[in-house]
Amino acid sequence: MPMLIPTADDAVVTVYSHAYWIARTHVRCFSCLQLSSILGLFFQTASAVGRQEWDSPRPASPSDQARCFQLIFVRRISAATLEDIVRFYLEDIEDFYEDHDVRVGDRYVMNHCHRCRMRFSDRNLFVPPAALFNRPHSARRSPIVMHRCTVPIAATGRKMPIADHLAAAILTATHERIAIPA
Ligand SMILES: [Zn+2]
Numbered sequence: 001m002p003m004l005i006p007t008a009d010d011a012v013v014t015v016y017s018h019a020y021w022i023a024r025t026h027v028r029c030f031s032c033l034q035l036s037s038i039l040g041l042f043f044q045t046a047s048a049v050g051r052q053e054w055d056s057p058r059p060a061s062p063s064d065q066a067r068c069f070q071l072i073f074v075r076r077i078s079a080a081t082l083e084d085i086v087r088f089y090l091e092d093i094e095d096f097y098e099d100h101d102v103r104v105g106d107r108y109v110m111n112h113c114h115r116c117r118m119r120f121s122d123r124n125l126f127v128p129p130a131a132l133f134n135r136p137h138s139a140r141r142s143p144i145v146m147h148r149c150t151v152p153i154a155a156t157g158r159k160m161p162i163a164d165h166l167a168a169a170i171l172t173a174t175h176e177r178i179a180i181p182a
Contacts, residue, residue: 014156015071017048020149021170022085023070023133026142027125032116035142038125039085039096039111040133041071041155042146042162044170050159068167070133072122074109074157084149108157126160134163137181144180148173 021042026035045067086093095112101121111120125132133144146169169180 011158012075012156013050013159014076014154015043015048015050015159016152016154017043018150018152019044019047020081020153020155021146022149023144023146025132025140025144027120027132028141029113029116029118029120031118032113034113034115036113036115036120037095037111038120038132040126041074041077041081041157042068042133042170043071044068066161068162068170070126070160070162071155071157072126072160073104073106074155075107076154076156077109078152078154080151081149081153081155084151131163133166136163136165140182143182146170146173146178146180148176 023040023042025038027038028034029036082093085096095114095117096109097112098107099110099112099119100107101110101119101123103121104123108122110122111125112118113120124130128134132140144166166180169178
């Protein structure tokens with residue numbers, strides 16, 4: 001099955017950066033109905049150097065959203081990054097590991113339910129129309145907490161544009177930790 005991601009920049013890219021953001025929010029597992037943490041990786045475009053594995057057929061978006069992006073379908077990630085996630089989210093890291101997504105036909109670092117280990121596909125979580133982290137406040141039940149990590153990172157995945165309100169929160173952050181209310 002071909003992977004369909006309606007973004008402006010859907011080629012696989014390896015991002016090298018000196019900083020990144022780890023975002024966390026919660027969703028209800030559709031299998032066991034318990035709330036479970038969801039982690040995501042975010043970058044400021046200005047701090048990231050990307051290398052496309054092939055040329056993107058479409059030009060990058062010129063909008064303000066292009067100043068930040070989420071990296072999804074993360075295939076490879078540097079060990080230091082995983083250590084940071086352990087440091088900030090100790091209780092969640094065992095649910096965030098590489099696994100096979102049968103719907104996408106690919107392996108990547110995937111969120112799992114902390115209770116029943118159900119796989120949460122990035123396609124269902126992050127790709128529109130779901131776009132978990134991009135939802136406006138009124139459409140989320142759980143706040144988003146973001147930690148800024150200032151360590152070098154190398155990660156390979158697909159760039160996902162983020163919503164204006166989320167980009168604004170990142171770009172204007174004055175602390176290492178920001179909370180975006182539900
Ligand atoms: Zn579950």
